[in-house]
Amino acid sequence: MARTVKTPGPDHPITVEPNPERIVVRAAGKVVADTTHALTLREADYPPVQYIPLADVEAGALRPTESQTYCPYKGDASYYSLVTADGEVTDAVWTYEKPYDAVGTIAGHVAFYPQHVEVAAR
Numbered sequence: 001m002a003r004t005v006k007t008p009g010p011d012h013p014i015t016v017e018p019n020p021e022r023i024v025v026r027a028a029g030k031v032v033a034d035t036t037h038a039l040t041l042r043e044a045d046y047p048p049v050q051y052i053p054l055a056d057v058e059a060g061a062l063r064p065t066e067s068q069t070y071c072p073y074k075g076d077a078s079y080y081s082l083v084t085a086d087g088e089v090t091d092a093v094w095t096y097e098k099p100y101d102a103v104g105t106i107a108g109h110v111a112f113y114p115q116h117v118e119v120a121a122r
Contacts, residue, residue, distance in 0.1 A: 003070065003072070004072045006072040007073075007102060008102050012044050013043070014043045014044070014073055014074075014102060014103060015041070015042045016041050016103055017039065018037070018038075018039060019038040019050065019121075021036075021038075021121040021122060022034070022035070022122040023035050023050050023120070024120050024122060025050075025052065025112055025117050025120075026117060026120070027084045027089075027092075027116060027117045027118075028084035028086045029085075030084065030085060031058065032057060032058050032082065033052045033056055033058065033061070033110075034056060035053055035056035037053050037056065038050045038051060038052050038053075039105060039106060039109060041111075043073070050111065050112075051106045051111050052109055053109055054095070054109065060083060061082065061083055062081070062110070063080060063081045063083055063088065064079075064080055064081075065080060065090060065091055067079040067091050073100065073102065074099050074103050074106070075096050075099045075100045076097075076098070077094045077095065077096055078094070078097060079091040079095075080093040080094070082112070082116055092112060092113050092116040092117070093110050093112050093113070094111055094113075095109065095110045
């Protein structure tokens with residue numbers, strides 16, 4: 001199946017910039033990620049998203065799922081369940097393993113759905 005690929009521009013801007021702050025992600029009260037290398041992705045009118053290097057996520061906090069979605073600006077997304085003391089939250093984390101060139105710097109990073117975690121800048 002052919003995929004539509006769109007390039008960010010004035011009608012749908014996307015920027016990715018290093019976040020100079022320390023970002024700490026907590027789930028069920030436990031730190032699941034802690035980084036000084038987050039990337040902030042701003043896309044059109046959506047709230048900014050912190051992309052965290054996978055290397056800065058606690059071992060055992062993520063479990064891959066079979067879910068996938070497609071974004072014409074970023075590419076194919078795959079998902080992880082978030083493993084917490086309270087159980088697993090299915091598809092609470094996403095990643096673009098091979099993002100399109102316009103957002104290529106988010107490769108190797110994950111993002112957390114905010115309703116499942118607390119994301120704090122320090």
